[in-house]
Amino acid sequence: MNGAQDLGGMMGFGSVVPEPQEPVFHAEWEKRALALTLAAGACRAWNIDMSRHARESLHPAFYLSKSYYEIWIAGLEKLLTSSGLVSQGELGGAPLGPAKTVPILHAADVAQVLARGAPSDRSAAEPPSFAVGERVRTKVMNPPTHTRLPRYARGKIATVEAVRGCFVFPDVNAQGRGEAPHWCYSIRFSARELWGAEADPAVSVNIEAWEPYLESGA
Amino acid sequence: MRAADHHDHDHDHSELSDMELRVRALETVLTAKGYVDPAALDTIVDTYETKIGPRNGARVVARACGDPAFKARLLAEATAAIAELGYGGRGGEHMVVVENTPGHHNMVVCTLCSCYPWPVLGLPPVWYKSAPYRSRAVIDPRGVLKDFGVGLAEATEIHVWDSTSETRYLVLPMRPVGTAGWSEEQLAALVTRDSMIGTGLPLSPAQVRS
Numbered sequence: 001m002n003g004a005q006d007l008g009g010m011m012g013f014g015s016v017v018p019e020p021q022e023p024v025f026h027a028e029w030e031k032r033a034l035a036l037t038l039a040a041g042a043c044r045a046w047n048i049d050m051s052r053h054a055r056e057s058l059h060p061a062f063y064l065s066k067s068y069y070e071i072w073i074a075g076l077e078k079l080l081t082s083s084g085l086v087s088q089g090e091l092g093g094a095p096l097g098p099a100k101t102v103p104i105l106h107a108a109d110v111a112q113v114l115a116r117g118a119p120s121d122r123s124a125a126e127p128p129s130f131a132v133g134e135r136v137r138t139k140v141m142n143p144p145t146h147t148r149l150p151r152y153a154r155g156k157i158a159t160v161e162a163v164r165g166c167f168v169f170p171d172v173n174a175q176g177r178g179e180a181p182h183w184c185y186s187i188r189f190s191a192r193e194l195w196g197a198e199a200d201p202a203v204s205v206n207i208e209a210w211e212p213y214l215e216s217g218a
Numbered sequence: 219m220r221a222a223d224h225h226d227h228d229h230d231h232s233e234l235s236d237m238e239l240r241v242r243a244l245e246t247v248l249t250a251k252g253y254v255d256p257a258a259l260d261t262i263v264d265t266y267e268t269k270i271g272p273r274n275g276a277r278v279v280a281r282a283c284g285d286p287a288f289k290a291r292l293l294a295e296a297t298a299a300i301a302e303l304g305y306g307g308r309g310g311e312h313m314v315v316v317e318n319t320p321g322h323h324n325m326v327v328c329t330l331c332s333c334y335p336w337p338v339l340g341l342p343p344v345w346y347k348s349a350p351y352r353s354r355a356v357i358d359p360r361g362v363l364k365d366f367g368v369g370l371a372e373a374t375e376i377h378v379w380d381s382t383s384e385t386r387y388l389v390l391p392m393r394p395v396g397t398a399g400w401s402e403e404q405l406a407a408l409v410t411r412d413s414m415i416g417t418g419l420p421l422s423p424a425q426v427r428s
Contacts, residue, residue, distance in 0.1 A: 005330055005331060006329070006330060007329050007330075007349055007352040007353040008327075008329035008330075008352065008353065008355075008356045008357070008380065009353065009356060009357045010349070010353040011353065011354075011357075013348075013349040013350040013353050013354070014350050015350060015365045016345050016348065016350045016351045016354070016362055016365040016366070016417075017345060017348075017350070017365075018343070018345050018365070018366060018412070018417075019343065019344060019345065022343050022344065024266060024267050024271070024340065024341055025263075025267070026344070027237070027238070028238065029237045029238045029240075029241040029242070031263040031267075032241045032242070032245055032259060032263075033241055034262065034263065034266065034341070035258075035259035035260075035262040035263050036241070036244060036245055036248065036254065036259065038262050038308075039248075039253075039254040039255070039258050039259055039262065040248060040253060040254060043253055052330075052331055055331070056330075056331075064349060067344070068332060068344070068347040068348075069237075070237060073237070073240065073241060073244065076244070077244065080248075085251070085253060086247055086248070086251065086253075090247055090251075091243075091244070091247065093243070096247065096250055096251055099251040099252050099253065102253060104252065104253065104254070104255060105254070105255065105258045106255050106257075106258055107255055107257035107258040107260070107261045109258075110258050110261040110262055110265065111261070111265070113308075114262075114265060114270075114307050114308045115306065115307040115308075116307055116308075117306065117307035117308040117309070117310065117311040118308070118311065119311040119312065120311065120312070120384045121312065148330060148382045148383060149382070150329050150330060150380065150382065152329075152356060152357075153380075164312070164314075164383065164385055165312075167312075167383060167384060168384075184383050184385075186314075186385070191357075194356070194357075195357055199357075200360060200376070202372070202373065202374065202375045202376060203359055203360070203375070203376045203377075203378065204375070204376075204377050204378070205356050205377075205378045205379075205380060206377070206378070206379050206380065207380045207382045208380075208381070208382045208383030208385050209382070210383070
């Protein structure tokens with residue numbers, strides 16, 4: 001969706017301000033926000049693409065004015081209520097209703113679960129349609145649902161630089177309609193293709209694009 | 219998103235305590251309903267505060283500097299090569315390493331969210347997740363590098379990697395001059411987090427001495 005999360009190429013946010021000797025967390029609640037997000041994710045009531053969509057569908061004014069962990073907490077509350085794990089009333093302090101039966105992440109399993117991760121490569125039913133070195137054009141598309149094709153990279157010519165493999169397709173997975181794996185490519189744009197004739201000729205940008213985002217650029 | 223929320227903390231107590239209360243309430247509900255184990259939360263926090271961070275990535279880079287066969291494996295099959303040092307898993311399931319050379323500089327961003335190679339760099343800094351970085355990295359990478367005090371020759375190609383899939387990138391910075399014969403441990407001390415994102419360069423031997 002064309003939400004506030006799709007920031008590439010926007011202007012007016014000012015300089016990047018690195019913080020010297022930045023701590024891992026800036027407040028105690030940030031620690032809990034991270035840990036709650038990871039632990040609640042282990043209940044398997046949603047997937048990573050649903051959680052990204054929960055954050056990006058927050059109101060743009062909210063998204064752009066809050067810190068990242070505030071966005072995570074707002075996204076988590078949304079996922080908890082939409083999945084039925086927690087009701088809006090319970091979040092507001094009402095007496096707790098019955099809990100759903102879900103898998104729980106126990107302390108003893110944390111190290112193993114983090115070390116295992118959640119690989120998203122899948123076996124492919126068909127060979128990839130595009131080859132390294134091939135010219136492709138990204139589609140012009142504006143789905144109201146989740147997509148990983150940024151606005152700045154739509155309708156542009158690129159070169160396939162690598163075939164990454166066959167991966168879970170976020171656009172479908174975020175809607176809870178299954179993993180629908182597709183081939184994913186690393187494709188390279190010149191800055192001039194993306195931003196116009198005035199752009200720096202020595203700059204290029206790669207994105208990773210699933211096959212449904214692409215058509216032949218020949 | 220606020221560019222640097224840490225700057226607000228001194229004069230933003232009310233909002234902070236609101237968040238503190240809100241997150242505490244959420245934890246209470248999730249614990250009471252049996253969805254989260256509070257001890258697991260402590261373990262997760264401890265993991266990212268003390269075990270997983272950019273020193274992991276620095277060890278990978280230092281190994282690549284001193285071991286050409288490892289470097290070749292790292293550039294060909296990064297996930298497997300990084301696993302040789304014991305790093306991998308969540309947020310780094312599908313790693314790609316991109317190498318800086320005298321004429322070619324790599325820089326990593328996630329314009330759509332905050333994708334970042336956790337097993338080798340830990341949790342991302344605030345600026346990496348901020349609107350200024352995410353908006354400008356793809357349209358004005360040279361300007362962003364100036365914000366970090368990095369000036370590259372105009373002829374140096376800049377290659378930006380927008381992390382739009384589950385692939386996670388680690389930049390392999392150039393080996394600093396004057397480090398011939400250095401041990402992996404000494405080299406790792408020169409490898410900064412930002413040099414592995416591409417918004418910085420490794421320290422020089424003189425910078426470490428000072």
